[in-house]
Amino acid sequence: MNDPVGTQLLTLIRTADDMKTLRGLRDQFHDQMGSLLSEQPVEQFYNHLNDVHDALIQRTIALSEMQMARLGNGSPPVPYAYILFGSGGRKEQTFSSDQDSGLIYRDPEDEFERDEVKRYFEQFAVTIVQSLQQLGYPPCEGNVISNNLDWNHSLTEWQHKLNGWFEDPNWERVRYLLIVADGRCVYGQEELLSALKRHFYSDMLKNPVIVNHMLSNTMRHKVLIGVFGQLLKEQYGEDAGSLDVKYGAYIPMVNSIRLLAIQAELHETSTLARIQELKARGRLTDEDAQAYTVAFKLFLRLRLMTTEREVDAMYGNNGKLASRRLTKELIDELKTALRVGKKLQRQVHRLMGGKM
Template identity: 30%
Template sequence: MQDQFNFDHPPFNTLSPEQRQDVLDQTDIAYFRRGETILRPGQLVDALYIILKGVVEERHAERNEIYAQYTTDDLFDIRGQFDGECRHGYVALEETLCFVLPTQAFLTLMTDNPDFAAWFQQDLQGRQQVAGPQKNLSEFILTRIDNGNIQPAMVIDGQTSLYQATLLLKSHHLESLIVTHDGSFGMLTGTDLLYGAVLEERPGTEPVHRLASFNLISVQKGDFLFNALMLMIRHRIERVAVKEQEQLVGILEMTQLLSQFSTHSHVLGLRILRAETIDELAEAAATLTMLVENLHNNGVRLPFIMKLLASLNEQLMRKAFEFAFPARYHQRLALMVLGSEGRGEQILKTDQDNALVLEEGLTETEIRPYAAQFSRHLERLGYPPCPGKVMVNNPEWARDIGAWQRQIEQWVHQNSPHSHMQLAILSEPHFIAGRESLVRQLQRQLLEAVQGRELLLSEFAAQALRFHTPLTFFGDIKHSEQGLDIKRGGIFPIVQGVRALALEQGLTDTGTLERVRLLTERHIFEPDFADNLSAALILFWQLRLERQLARGGDGLNQRIDPAALPRHHRDLLRHALHVVKKFKQRLEIHFQIRIL
């Protein structure tokens, strides 16, 4: 029966052929009748049990408390392998067959195989890394800027003529030059020379400093290539200067960078930048799901995917804003996105969540036609209308800064489920276009309005407990015909709970993972718990994304079928849901929430 040992299941999939044979040679089979006690509290542990068939329950004998249930491919008692004795009781709930691996053989594997040991010694975050090794594209994500991927910068004096600069570009096969003038560095591209010579009819003897751009965007040598790509997309440029401390050492070109990047996301960024009509913009937006699928299939981690998608969505919306609103309004109002888009956590398009902040004196009536046009543009780009009408074409979400302040104060004093929801929506603004200072002012007003309001924050945090964690009484994943709602059961409790803690602490960062990091720095979370909480959230995102991609990119689908998951993914999901359960308990204590 040893040939039925599952070496595809972590952590046994990390074993070498020789180690697998040793396991088979040293493993016995044990049979337990229904109701039979396998291990008792205080009993010396001399073996690790791996279930071949059946169900085993872990219990606390004195308190009659049930900790968990184990079934096919599950392991117990892992803690006993290190402690030497069993803390809880283990009882077979039905006829059960187990592989029995002697503790000494188990400890030998721990010593000889670091990957095998990591599975037991690390927590949820570590187990995800063992269960899901990253593939080729992640090598790009983690590649740093060095001499191998930058080109030396050719530096010329600002008094060099346009004619001489053109000869240098041609003879050295360059796309750009660095120009020095009055102690500053600037960049001159072949396109600058072309426009200057042809469109502006500048003479060849004119000095190059008059054409160079001295608002130089730079990155540090040693930074990640991925961050350079984000910088280029955000600033709509195709090259950046590379510095080592303050010294200029080279140039990183978009074409060079992307020779190592196989997903062609740069093409999408450039198409967005160069779109001249809403139809052209829509054609670019239609490829976003394909980009996500490509990145995901190549093993890129979700935080990187989300960062890239947030930048591209921002570019799409900024371009749509420019199409919809006349230039005369661009510095008189600010467009912001809210919800998951505001947190930078939306991967596939869901519904619109956006709002406008107007300067004093500018009325919603005046900009209403343009706001309506913007909402239509977003719908054309694949963002369906928000069912709750949190959109700029709704006067409730397009106010001047004074009206916003009065509305915030009203919501704070109402202290109702509706006002909590509105404050939650508004608490995560991300500036897209217009005058950024208006969004920053609004955010400060909200944070000041909730500071010190313990009852409000307590009831706000209680929303994280609104949905039951989908675990059975026995600690296993709860199943239903409709599937597990991963948003209600896992994502929302973490996002809402962390949001409440962030508001309490006055944090301006809106991303949940960044908030967890900052809360850890403030000693609200212990580092290990913070790592587990972040890893659980990433796992929920991952499972939801895989489900959505399997359904053709349906960004609104939040349900998964745990039974359809590979065994080790179910283990991770169960562990992650227990992390959520512990987090809720911490929220109850921290905010003194009374559950009736």
């Protein structure tokens, strides 16, 4: 971030002493950011926004460490990595993203310390999740979150867990694998996640069952454009007439590109970076990469325009674009982009050898 206001904000976040101050900074920042969207290219805007989210989360974790010490739990007994999954992992958080997270810590050298270390990180994750809730980040609805013991392990445990998923892949476990692919270390020792990712990529894709599950998971959300080229909008309820941009445009593209990225064993997590890297490695033609980038940028922009809902002091969002925001030009642009999204889905399907 190169503007002085932004730098100043990051400094304020990094030196904030308590959650209340952080929440105040987040609220203030949200108010300022609204006007910036029209002035910046969307990817720059997202970088900016996600830098701030990262800073807020990093500071929260640091403050949580201190709180742990204050409560007599001491400092972290071994190095750890706090992982963001989902949009946080992809650096695609909007103003209102929930907490998708996990925790990896190094195996203690002494066997006897294991339980104690485990207890520390359990307690630590609870503290972090609670603090982030105070900041207005709602917990993940699917319970992919660090205070859930399924997502909080030592590196060896994580590797065992992945092995279990590889050996007996059902639909649910493959979904977890896809979640791990988007993981990004936001705080702590990066190397722990890198080690896990190396393990992740060791011949997972040779198993046709995994590939098939990944493909069907990736294809599950349909691009919301009909055979007559019409937008498939919500028909009933409060959101009637709006378009589900999140699940009908953004997620299908994220999923498709992620699958290509996994196949190419990329370590990038952001969708735009993945597209660039796929192009660089010759897995996407220049034209396709260009078209996908343009379409995806539009979806990123529209995601910021979706209807916001504040529930219980949490920043929330229904992922849907209200019909009053769908202007004639926007609809045309959207249709073109959705057709590109559909084309991408078909391409991935073909590449992965799926039958339709």
